[in-house]
Amino acid sequence: ETGVTQSPTHLIKTRGQQVTLRCSSQSGHNTVSWYQQALGQGPQFIFQYYREEENGRGNFPPRFSGLQFPNYSSELNVNALELDDSALYLCASSLEASAYEQYFGPGTRLTVT
Amino acid sequence: QKEVEQDPGPLSVPEGAIVSLNCTYSNSAFQYFMWYRQYSRKGPELLMYTYSSGNKEDGRFTAQVDKSSKYISLFIRDSQPSDSATYLCAMRAAGNKLTFGGGTRVLVKP
Numbered sequence: 633e634t635g636v637t638q639s640p641t642h643l644i645k646t647r648g649q650q651v652t653l654r655c656s657s658q659s660g661h662n663t664v665s666w667y668q669q670a671l672g673q674g675p676q677f678i679f680q681y682y683r684e685e686e687n688g689r690g691n692f693p694p695r696f697s698g699l700q701f702p703n704y705s706s707e708l709n710v711n712a713l714e715l716d717d718s719a720l721y722l723c724a725s726s727l728e729a730s731a732y733e734q735y736f737g738p739g740t741r742l743t744v745t
Numbered sequence: 746q747k748e749v750e751q752d753p754g755p756l757s758v759p760e761g762a763i764v765s766l767n768c769t770y771s772n773s774a775f776q777y778f779m780w781y782r783q784y785s786r787k788g789p790e791l792l793m794y795t796y797s798s799g800n801k802e803d804g805r806f807t808a809q810v811d812k813s814s815k816y817i818s819l820f821i822r823d824s825q826p827s828d829s830a831t832y833l834c835a836m837r838a839a840g841n842k843l844t845f846g847g848g849t850r851v852l853v854k855p
Contacts, residue, residue: 636788665841672753674833674845675789688841722788729841732777732796736788 634659636725636737644743645713653708653740657725664706665734666698669720681706682729718744748772751834751846760855764821768834768846775836778810780819783831824853
């Protein structure tokens with residue numbers, strides 16, 4: 633059974649640019665949640681995708697957007713990057729949207745300069 | 746004030762000691778309580794899950810939830826150097842959003 637994978641591992645972008653992060657969910661999981669984890673802090677919920685539809689969103693501006701594909705993999709897009717967007721971006725997959733157990737990927741570390 | 750508060754540590758203990766971790770929260774709607782372990786530069790890994798109040802034991806780990814005090818705990822018995830990590834509490838109400846504490850860094854010294 634393949635776990636949750638994310639790409640790329642690391643990324644360096646300049647303020648104002650756009651970035652796309654990718655996540656492959658665990659086999660059989662139809663739900664993907666995205667989190668932002670700043671250094672020394674706990675993860676913060678960005679949004680969740682369930683069967684290709686957004687299914688809940690945290691306190692993040694519209695320049696954070698996402699997509700889920702028919703195979704349940706997902707993308708996180710961030711436009712107009714700001715220095716404060718520098719963080720570890722985690723995706724987590726689960727069997728269903730209501731499932732308590734979420735399996736996290738290793739994350740993508742984004743640095744904005 | 747954050748919805749979930751957690752002492753950042755570091756909490757340093759000798760090998761074999763009991764590690765005691767806790768979180769307090771303010772949202773009385775939280776029903777599901779979880780503890781995650783996160784090693785450096787890795788994603789969080791679910792350790793324990795508890796629904797509502799009570800205790801739950803799994804091997805060396807014991808999770809406790811006291812909803813009346815809005816307080817949850819995780820105890821690790823017979824701690825090992827491999828337990829050195831950041832421990833995150835997480836909570837969920839009826840919806841799908843997990844709210845995390847800031848994490849406590851634990852160091853188990855041989």
